[in-house]
Amino acid sequence: MQGSATGLAYRGRTASIGFARGPLVRVDASTTCERVAGTLVEEALALRKAIDLASGQIAELAAIAGGEAAQILEFQVALLEDQDLIEAIFSSIGEGNGADVAWCSALDAQIGDYNSAEDEYLKARSSDLADLRDRVIANLRGGEGRGPEIPGGSVVCADDLPPSRFLEIDWSAGGGLALLRGSPTSHVAMLARARGIPMVVQLGAIPQVGATALLDGEGATLELDPSAEQLRLFEQRREIHRKSRASARAILRRPTASWRGERIKLLINIQRVEDLDHADAQYADGIGLMRTEFLLAERGGLPDEETQYRAYDAVLRWADRRPVTIRTFDAGGDKPVPGFTIDGEANPFLGVRGLRLCLARPEIFTVQLRALARAAVRGNLRVMFPMVTAPDELEAGRKLFADIVQSLQAERIAAMLPELGIMVEVPAAALAIATFKAAFFSIGSNDLAQYVLACDRSNGALAPLMDSLHPAVLELIARTAEHGRRTGTSVSLCGDMAGEERCLPALLNCGLRQLSVNASSLAQIKHTIDRLSSGGGLG
Structure with a gap:
């Protein structure tokens, strides 16, 4: 903490870049369980x-x-x-x-x-x-006890904040999130980055004071009741950030990004079909990752074939001739699904999840593969299996998929087998990358980092150790990229690292030439690559 006669400043860790100025609103969970009981x-x-x-x-x-x-x-x-x-x-x-x-x-x-x-x-x-x-x-209690009403544009301060509470807040007027604990790799941090909400975590103890707050997600600071000089410097930093974002948006319309004379393909990650409505999505070179778990969250049970087909087909039609990589269900781990995932696993992150789960539940997996096989006739579909450890798993998925295509064609239903690739997120897969007969590889840096570093990315206490730029993580990324370059196999990275400016020099130096980010990050990442290419650095 730093103090002055007129204001206090606290430093934490950046979880989402951006600037927010507004009233400080404390949201402290109430555990009082008293009320008048009836019969x-x-x-x-x-x-x-x-x-x-x-x-x-x-x-x-x-x-x-x-x-x-x-x-x-x-x-x-x-x-x-x-x-x-x-x-x-x-x-x-x-x-x-x-x-x-x-x-x-x-x-x-x-x-x-x-x-x-x-x-x-x-x-x-x-x-x-x-x-x-x-x-x-x-x-x-009739709706009481969920905390104070939060005015638009507020800087919300809490010890920690669960995802559901974050989603209840109206962020349309801006604002920011300041957490005393928390982690930059938590679920809430992912949600904040996806929505462009500035967020700083691990700020430590903050007194119950401060009518006005300045949150700097770039410098990872929170200033309370700022002085005139603090306000001036904050607005100066915010204006520089605004101009940088405006320059980045303008760059979207320019020719594709390049680095050292090589083209860098910038694709986008989407969670659901509606994400394609983002204004910047149209400038992407394709879709590097379409997560399909949103289909499992619908009320009324697991999705049928037609529901899935319509979602996949809509995305492929939007992309026109650009490539679309759809990941099969990545349920399990921190994403339990009633009726699908296994209850009571001692360690779900190391349990039956991803492709392991899908192969164990063919009655569910078959429905998804049928929908994907039908959608593949558009010609721009690539299908990716998550959480793959051994080549046998890839081959088992390929055989099941091929059998389904043959069955559909026998029913006189148009279907084809798309290109099949794997997520490289298990260290064993990265170390033995040459043993996989995949059409492409996509590095999932979030899980890869947590498995390599033996750190749960949702545990704030381990955040100082959870460094995606750790040499061991970068070595596996470089190993995968080099295999792709040597064999002519496409390699991309679709984890959070791709959307972090500080990680770009390392990723490019590892040999990656395809990155997939949230649509909201597309402009800034292209802008940063252009600056790196021209020798401008990150400063």
């Missing part, structure tokens, strides 16, 4: 109403947010559908406890179990449980 019947009915309301609220948030945000919220939905837990809580009410007491006791016990678990994934989920606890309690 046993009234309490049971009140709790059922509060749970149903919470389920609807979360489903509505998931439907609006879509994509990975919806998958993150599935954990809370799954807990509300846990009949063993719910029945135990109603039994507690039957023993004379109020609805709030019964609910809090059960959730606090679960939170305690998660916090005491050795597995960091489970520890990270405790904040989701606390969020769900407080949501139901707020519903029991």
Whole structure:
């Protein structure tokens, strides 16, 4: 912390670049579980109403947010559908406890179990449980207890913030997020970057003071009740950032980016079809990653073949002749899906997820492959398998896919086998990259980094160790890129590193010539590559 006569400044870590100036609004979770209880019947009915309301609220948030945000919220939905837990809580009410007491006791016990678990994934989920606890309690109180109303353009300050609370805030008027703890690799950080919301984490203890806040997501600082000089310098930095963004937008219309005389293909990642509405998406060289998990978040069960086909076909038609890489279901890990993923795994990140899960559940995987095979007749589709460890997994997926194409053609349904590639996110795959007979490779830097560094990327306590630019991570990226160059196989990177300006020199020096980023980052990344190419550096 730095202080002056008229203002205080706190330094943290950047999670999302940008600038915000506005009132500081503290959002501190309330764990008080007191209210006036009614009869046993009234309490049971009140709790059922509060749970149903919470389920609807979360489903509505998931439907609006879509994509990975919806998958993150599935954990809370799954807990509300846990009949063993719910029945135990109603039994507690039957023993004379109020609805709030019964609910809090059960959730606090679960939170305690998660916090005491050795597995960091489970520890990270405790904040989701606390969020769900407080949501139901707020519903029991008639909507009170979810925190203060947040004016547009506010700098929201909290110890930590669960994804559902972030999604409830109206960011249309700007604003920013300042977390006392948190992690730049957390789910909330990913959501903030995707929406262009400046965010700084790990700010430490901040007093309950400060009417006005200046949040600098570039310099990772929070200034409270700033002096005139602090305001002047902040506005100066913000104006430089604004001009840089404007220059970047102008560059989108220029010829493609290049570095050392080589063309750099810039593609985009999308979470759902609606992401293509972003104004900058049209300037992409194609779609480097279409996540399909949003289809699993729809209410009413797993998606049928026609629903999936329509989504894939819409994206392929939008892209015209540009390549589109669609990733098959990457469920599991931090994305549980009721009726699909396996419950109770000790370590879901190292469990049955991605292609492992799809091969174990062919009745679900077959439906997706049928839809993809039908969509492939447009000619610009590439299909990518996630979480691949061994060549045998790729070949098993290829054989199943080929059999499905043959079956569709026998039914006189137009279908074809698209190019098949893999996500390189398991260290074993990167180390043995030459053993995979894939048409292309796409490096998933988020998972690759967490597996190489043995750090859960959602655990804020490990954030100082979770460095994507660690030499071990870069060595595997360079190894994969070199294999692609040597064999003439396409290699791209579609993880968060591709959208981080500080990582670009290292990625380009590793030999990567294809990067896939969120549409909101496309302009700035192209602008940065142009500056690097002209010797301007990152400063």
